[in-house]
Amino acid sequence: MNRSTGIAKYLRLDRYPTIWCAGCGNGQVVGALLRAIDTLELPQDKVVIVSGIGCSARASGYLDFNTFHTTHGRPVAFATGIKLANPELHVLVLSGDGDTTAIGGNHFIHAARRNIGLKLFIFNNGIYGMTGGQCSPLTAHACSATTAPNGNMDTPFDICELGKAAGATFVARGATYSPVRLEAMMTDALRHDGFAVLDCVTQCPTYFGRMNKMSSAAEMLQWQKERTIPLEKTALLPPHAVKDKIITGVFKSESKPEYTALYRNFHRQLRKDGPHV
Amino acid sequence: MTKRKKLMQGNEACVSGALYAGLNFFAGYPITPSTEIAETLAKRLPAIGGNFIQMEDEISSIAACIGASLAGAKAMTATSGPGFSLMQENIGYAIMTEIPCVVVNVQRLGPSTGGPTAPAQGDVMQARWGTHGDHEMVVLTPAGVEEVFTLTVEAFNISEALRTPVILLMDEVIAHMREGASVPERGELLVVARKEPKEPPAEYLPFKPQEDLVPVPAALGTGYRYHVTGLYHDETGFPTGNPEKIDGLIRRLKHKIILNKDKFSFFEEHLTDDAELVLISYGASARAARAAVNQARAEGIKAGLLRLITLWPFPSTAISRICANASAVITAEMNLGQIYAEVCRVLDSTQRSLSVTHVDGTLIQPQKIFAAIKEAAK
Numbered sequence: 001m002n003r004s005t006g007i008a009k010y011l012r013l014d015r016y017p018t019i020w021c022a023g024c025g026n027g028q029v030v031g032a033l034l035r036a037i038d039t040l041e042l043p044q045d046k047v048v049i050v051s052g053i054g055c056s057a058r059a060s061g062y063l064d065f066n067t068f069h070t071t072h073g074r075p076v077a078f079a080t081g082i083k084l085a086n087p088e089l090h091v092l093v094l095s096g097d098g099d100t101t102a103i104g105g106n107h108f109i110h111a112a113r114r115n116i117g118l119k120l121f122i123f124n125n126g127i128y129g130m131t132g133g134q135c136s137p138l139t140a141h142a143c144s145a146t147t148a149p150n151g152n153m154d155t156p157f158d159i160c161e162l163g164k165a166a167g168a169t170f171v172a173r174g175a176t177y178s179p180v181r182l183e184a185m186m187t188d189a190l191r192h193d194g195f196a197v198l199d200c201v202t203q204c205p206t207y208f209g210r211m212n213k214m215s216s217a218a219e220m221l222q223w224q225k226e227r228t229i230p231l232e233k234t235a236l237l238p239p240h241a242v243k244d245k246i247i248t249g250v251f252k253s254e255s256k257p258e259y260t261a262l263y264r265n266f267h268r269q270l271r272k273d274g275p276h277v
Numbered sequence: 278m279t280k281r282k283k284l285m286q287g288n289e290a291c292v293s294g295a296l297y298a299g300l301n302f303f304a305g306y307p308i309t310p311s312t313e314i315a316e317t318l319a320k321r322l323p324a325i326g327g328n329f330i331q332m333e334d335e336i337s338s339i340a341a342c343i344g345a346s347l348a349g350a351k352a353m354t355a356t357s358g359p360g361f362s363l364m365q366e367n368i369g370y371a372i373m374t375e376i377p378c379v380v381v382n383v384q385r386l387g388p389s390t391g392g393p394t395a396p397a398q399g400d401v402m403q404a405r406w407g408t409h410g411d412h413e414m415v416v417l418t419p420a421g422v423e424e425v426f427t428l429t430v431e432a433f434n435i436s437e438a439l440r441t442p443v444i445l446l447m448d449e450v451i452a453h454m455r456e457g458a459s460v461p462e463r464g465e466l467l468v469v470a471r472k473e474p475k476e477p478p479a480e481y482l483p484f485k486p487q488e489d490l491v492p493v494p495a496a497l498g499t500g501y502r503y504h505v506t507g508l509y510h511d512e513t514g515f516p517t518g519n520p521e522k523i524d525g526l527i528r529r530l531k532h533k534i535i536l537n538k539d540k541f542s543f544f545e546e547h548l549t550d551d552a553e554l555v556l557i558s559y560g561a562s563a564r565a566a567r568a569a570v571n572q573a574r575a576e577g578i579k580a581g582l583l584r585l586i587t588l589w590p591f592p593s594t595a596i597s598r599i600c601a602n603a604s605a606v607i608t609a610e611m612n613l614g615q616i617y618a619e620v621c622r623v624l625d626s627t628q629r630s631l632s633v634t635h636v637d638g639t640l641i642q643p644q645k646i647f648a649a650i651k652e653a654a655k
């Protein structure tokens with residue numbers, strides 16, 4: 001079967017065209033996600049897509065699930081309420097790098113710490129696209145942005161290291177230049193029982209590309225490819241070859257009780273035994 | 278039959294009222310003087326199969342409540358001034374997306390950290406106008422422990438019926454005070470359940486207003502797949518750029534509250550029938566005002582008290598009616614005259630309107646209000 005017809009049922013085609021620029025990677029990330037949802041046959045009525053604010057966050061409006069376009073940086077917090085109130089729902093968060101790691105950084109690490117069963121897909125293009133090309137905490141050092149016209153002085157976060165350290169039980173990174181691998185990681189993330197973080201490296205040719213001397217999406221994907229090394233290959237390489245590279249792969253996949261399941265078991269016990277207080 | 282009264286703290290009464298109203302989700306962050314609400318719910322909610330979660334801050338607390346409410350839960354959060362400031366953006370989100378929730382703000386002295394355990398009523402205007410953009414707000418303020426219970430139930434009912442966040446504005450005194458309160462039996466007070474759509478999903482418009490101007494958005498996961506956004510949107514829930522539809526939405530969100538406001542415009546009168554001097558007060562201040570009015574009566578001054586229970590929408594009609602024959606109106610509150618300014622807007626411009634203000638971090642005393650009455654009666 002043609003895989004793109006398979007996923008058309010998940011699209012609100014009457015909402016098309018999208019607001020996204022030609023060559024934007026957001027569509028590739030969403031495509032991979034929908035194929036993963038299709039593979040797992042998640043019931044459409046039980047999937048909730050929660051997004052924040054930014055270009056990628058607009059994805060929620062184009063997808064035929066229960067969709068919830070919230071406030072900037074807060075989708076993980078809204079999603080926490082949904083998952084706890086109704087654990088049978090598949091709660092997926094679509095968020096940008098600014099949304100998750102700047103304004104929403106606190107919610108990200110705490111959701112990871114709780115290991116609540118949300119699936120967080122971060123559209124990481126290293127820039128604020130919606131507001132016109134400002135620096136994000138994921139903008140690579142020395143790259144240009146409208147708020148870093150002479151090159152970014154800051155050091156970016158590594159989302160995967162942050163997620164691991166905070167307690168996320170599934171942590172991976174994929175990239176749009178390699179959509180098949182990205183989709184496979186999405187399937188793994190969706191299957192995971194616990195807090196899953198997937199850093200999806202993607203391209204914003206309109207702002208990041210233009211400000212960093214890459215005028216087309218193809219050039220940006222090339223740049224992405226050159227800077228990326230799959231995790232499996234890093235073991236064979238000397239440290240200097242890995243330095244400053246984007247490493248893709250699954251960094252952590254650990255089995256640990258999921259928050260809402262833990263919550264329910266604990267309180268079932270409590271109701272049986274009476275309060276411990 | 279006289280009912281047995283139970284000794285309760287204001288914050289505990291809020292918890293009991295919320296549970297009576299069907300609360301099954303609470304997300305919060307510790308802050309004085311509201312913390313007992315979270316602590317009590319941490320004990321009581323899990324025992325009845327509800328959810329309690331301590332979040333990382335107040336922003337996420339209200340976000341989690343709104344998310345849970347969209348999933349079908351009856352949700353509440355509780356905080357105080359600094360946390361209430363942090364919640365403002367998402368309160369606006371709940372207004373725009375018409376998701377019910379109750380926000381308890383136990384006021385303390387501000388601005389900033391101010392006085393965590395100091396009584397004050399400085400958040401009256403913040404409760405009304407804290408979030409950006411034009412909107413209408415429902416704000417209720419209790420003056421006793423038993424009333425905390427019943428108003429918490431009302432707050433849930435209004436929030437469910439109108440699909441808008443409702444603020445229960447307490448003050449430190451009412452929250453921490455203990456007094457006897459009779460607890461209503463099940464069935465004694467009305468509890469409003471959330472409406473569910475009747476039409477099949479294919480015909481469903483999540484933001485189409487009913488006769489009362491309130492739409493019927495379905496709970497997540499019930500087979501009605503739709504879009505919710507804080508962007509201006511039309512009846513389908515999707516963003517729109519149509520000026521007429523945008524204007525219609527912003528006005529409807531306000532008018533659904535105005536249209537229904539008589540159902541929850543609560544106030545209490547004490548000796549106002551023949552009053553020449555009308556005191557207007559609310560919350561803990563109203564207790565001092567009542568004592569002052571009684572003292573004035575004992576000295577032959579015809580004073581009366583109008584205690585406001587619903588602060589917003591402002592009870593203008595009741596105020597102009599009750600104060601129509603008063604020679605002077607005195608507004609007594611623990612702030613620098615936030616309600617006084619509103620009272621002046623309502624009164625006849627020839628009427629004397631006086632203000633008793635109080636911001637020293639102590640509870641306003643009857644003597645202070647009585648002195649103002651005596652002065653006005655001269």
Ligand code: SF4
Pocket residue numbers: 019020021023024025026055056125129130203204205206207
């Ligand atoms: S501005 Fe960048 S991120 Fe936004 S839609 Fe255009 S290409 Fe994509």
